[in-house]
Ligand SMILES: Nc1ncnc2c1ncn2[C@@H]1O[C@H](COP(=O)(O)OP(=O)(O)OP(=O)(O)O)[C@@H](O)[C@H]1O
């Protein structure tokens with residue numbers, strides 16, 4: 396469903412951010428994308444939706460990401476951006492949520508019904524008429540997630556989906572994500588969320604693939620995680636000691 400081959404790309408500086416990155420994700424797989432800050436997680440997602448162009452090949456459901464294919468490719472992918480401020484661009488949550496489905500030909504009534512159902516599923520129906528610019532960080536995150544889920548895409552790319560969520564909303568997000576049948580790639584520093592939602596993990600270090608394997612193997616490998624600027628998920632680390640900064 397996703398094929399990335401020898402992908403090298405950057406933002407126009409001297410050095411590329413991604414170096415010859417290659418991996419494949421089959422239909423229905425649930426894959427976590429982990430790595431330290433600046434490793435290139437968001438960058439590879441931007442390549443998949445054509446926001447950045449890369450050397451090498453990026454294919455989505457058999458079609459190469461290129462200008463001609465972008466409308467089709469973006470129809471296949473629901474992309475939850477790391478920054479929800481870039482995701483919600485209409486005045487109200489409702490307007491944002493019905494925009495996509497109506498753009499793809501659904502009537503306003505159908506789109507509203509679907510959008511309301513998604514908000515209810517997330518326990519967020521009270522956001523329906525709210526102004527986007529008056530939402531808290533976590534509310535905006537949930538609204539952005541709901542907006543993407545309403546589109547029912549074949550592939551979900553989620554960049555830090557649990558960012559800013561309180562424990563209840565984070566738990567609901569995990570439940571909802573675990574019930575979705577789609578192919579998923581979830582970039583996150585919340586390794587406990589990755590532990591609960593993904594079967595396979597890709598570990599990126601400095602734009603290169605450092606490891607690719609089952610979640611149980613990678614997230615329990617303290618040495619591998621620490622070599623790559625990460626730590627064991629809290630659920631596996633036992634009761635964490637408090638850091639002494641003195
Ligand atoms: N718009 C940009 N212009 C120039 N450099 C950028 C831009 N966006 C990201 N970078 C650089 O690309 C590298 C990879 O960034 P990226 O956002 O992919 O990292 P990440 O793994 O998602 O990190 P984080 O965990 O902090 O979200 C970083 O060194 C970053 O500074």
Ligand SMILES: [Mg+2]
Pocket residue numbers: 436437438477554
């Ligand atoms: Mg990122």
